[in-house]
Amino acid sequence: MHHRLTPTAAGMGFLMFLAFWQALAWIIHRPIMPSPVEVLPVFFASIFGELGFHLLASTARVLAAIGIAVLTAAPIGIGLGQLPRMDRIFAPLIAIVYPIPKIVLLPVIYVLMGITDISKILLIALIIFFQILVVVRDQAAKLRPELILSVRSLGAGRRALFRYVYFPASLPAVLTALRLSVGTAIAVLFIAEQSLTTWGLGYYIVVETYQVLRYPQMYAGILAMSLLGLALYFVIYSLELKVCAYQDSGETG
């Protein structure tokens, strides 16, 4: 199921990506599609300057959102998974709210929370929150009662159970949920950053470059945003592989 990505494969993928890009640039042959030969120097020139700060701003927002989402969703998910009665009460609510595209709440959050960074971060956190909540809940519900009883018989109270059972049991699920939701999170970030801020890749790509027809710079911004998504994906993925080592080869019980 998992295809491990080797460095060689990653390099090959990148070269193919550049080749396709170059081909598109030749075929379209308009300013909106500059070639990588034009964009890459612009990217490297600006990534250590202005573009770098926009990238940092976006990265900080995503990381803050991930932090908030994990710290709230994981404990609630564990609680719901271990307390079936509570879960039965809240499951319909979660099922209804889960598929709502949270981006539509952007205006509401702006009005309620103000036009600060916090409202952008909360919006992204909200998206990741539900993804994590659902998988952690299902994971916690799968924990066998005998396992919990065994660990309790070793003297573990609530805190030790969290440290030695619930936390390691839900970590793989948290990482999988994060990996799958980080794309949506960055997409929403892109939209949220287009207004009411002067920092962030969304602002850079749309206001600073696209609207003033600086296409090569715009592509440098797009590259930066892609790198952000790619980096987050692979960091989470490598953590996942490390944490899931025990699931690697056939489970027997």
Place this chain on the structure above:
Amino acid sequence: MTVAMIEIRDLTFAYGGGPPIFENFNLKIDRGAAWSVIGPSGCGKTTLLYLLAGLHRADNGTVVIDGRPVVRPRPRTGLVLQDHGLLPWASVRENARLGLSVWEFYGSDGTHAPANWHKDRADADRRVDFWLQKLGIAELRHQYPSKLSRGQRQRTAIVRSLIMEPDLLLLDEPFSAIDAPTREELQRVITNLIRKSKTACIIVTHDIEVAVTMGEKILVLRKGANQSPLVLENECTAIEDRHHHPAFHNKCDELRQIMGGLACTTG
């Protein structure tokens, strides 16, 4: 007779409004004694272990161990459940060390860990390795439970309990689904251990031969409400070559008849 280590007084227990499994049940168990608990499935064998382990609360009456009522798991009680309860994401060594890790996590607070216990990580590591060696699973220490056979998992769970130096060991069907040579070796290991360390040991089983092999006293439980305990004295645990010893077979027959009689009277 010395003062009993465990005293079950007027115990009544039922699962969530169901019929009682124990009703005004009384039992005393001496320090260092080896007991077997036998009965058909659903008779409350495992429930009794949970009550002794402090994982279930009695509806009525008390379980007193060492003069103190059991209201939560007691640090010096070791419990090995039928499915072993190993953490799937932890190696054999980490699993075996889990109890000590939990004690280190809380410190010697007298509730989660014994009050007279001193934290010593290096010593804990040494003890884990010693016991893994002793039960013959040292070379598996970095494996995950999913890679182990049932017998190896069972040993890991037993090591996890023995490391805590229990004075009471509770084992739920410890030899089920284990091949005969492994089972006999494990029986020998456990018997030697509890004799040497004067650990009281209560083994729950549905297997008559296991009950007669392991229990100096055999508690027979029945389906329905257990009121007065039916306890069989058994001298066969000291017999070395029990398979060829008539006394062993006689005891097994006696136990079989008692259980058969119970099944008839209760339908």
